[in-house]
Amino acid sequence: MLSQEIKEKVSRMSALVSEMQTYWMYKEKLERIPLKGKKEDELIRKYQDYIDSLIEQFDVLNSSIIQGIGGAAPLEVPSPVKESSENFKKVKAKFQKEEKKKKLFQGNYIRISRREKKQILSEINITKKQLKEFSNSKTKKREIYNIQDKSFWKICEFLL
Amino acid sequence: MDINFLQQYTKTLEEAVRRLIQTEKENDKEGKRRILNYIASLSKNVDIFIKNAQSRDKRKS
Numbered sequence: 001m002l003s004q005e006i007k008e009k010v011s012r013m014s015a016l017v018s019e020m021q022t023y024w025m026y027k028e029k030l031e032r033i034p035l036k037g038k039k040e041d042e043l044i045r046k047y048q049d050y051i052d053s054l055i056e057q058f059d060v061l062n063s064s065i066i067q068g069i070g071g072a073a074p075l076e077v078p079s080p081v082k083e084s085s086e087n088f089k090k091v092k093a094k095f096q097k098e099e100k101k102k103k104l105f106q107g108n109y110i111r112i113s114r115r116e117k118k119q120i121l122s123e124i125n126i127t128k129k130q131l132k133e134f135s136n137s138k139t140k141k142r143e144i145y146n147i148q149d150k151s152f153w154k155i156c157e158f159l160l
Numbered sequence: 161m162d163i164n165f166l167q168q169y170t171k172t173l174e175e176a177v178r179r180l181i182q183t184e185k186e187n188d189k190e191g192k193r194r195i196l197n198y199i200a201s202l203s204k205n206v207d208i209f210i211k212n213a214q215s216r217d218k219r220k221s
Binding site: 002004006010011013014017020021024058062066069 | 163166167170171173174177180181184196199200203204206207210214
């Protein structure tokens with residue numbers, strides 16, 4: 001399971017950071033000694049190498065998270081925006097037969113009752129909350145425009 | 161390299177994963193998609209941070 005894998009990686013990363021902090025503290029204590037000898041210098045270098053190796057391990061885990069979810073996420077979880085747009089196409093085709101709704105779907109602002117608005121929203125399978133998000137997000141707008149149905153956005157504006 | 165930054169990052173990541181598991185339990189697909197995107201962008205930023213810090217450390221040494 002994806003979430004479980006991420007959880008395990010994150011807890012390993014967390015353990016690595018605690019280890020890093022411990023050795024970072026040791027290193028800083030040694031660096032604060034005013035007259036350092038060869039032994040101290042060598043130890044500081046050793047700690048630094050160990051910290052670097054921990055950071056490398058951390059980096060590997062972090063990169064695997066990006067690779068793991070970067071490409072998989074959109075495929076695994078379908079975008080509700082696209083789902084809604086698919087529904088919208090079907091509803092649009094159905095409403096083309098009704099004169100009043102046909103005008104609405106052509107982008108004309110017509111008088112429409114709250115109940116009718118609610119009905120259209122449920123047929124498109126979209127919530128008011130999602131509509132608000134669309135109007136606030138450029139990305140969502142772009143996603144909708146990518147489907148190349150500009151009346152979708154117009155109707156979202158109207159139904160808000 | 162700022163260790164405190166990495167510690168802060170893992171804490172945020174732990175919280176994000178906790179929420180991710182919650183969305184999975186609730187079968188909240190939109191929430192899951194958003195959190196996965198959030199984790200991906202968070203990890204990318206830290207990836208850039210680590211790469212920059214490593215090249216800065218190399219230049220120093």
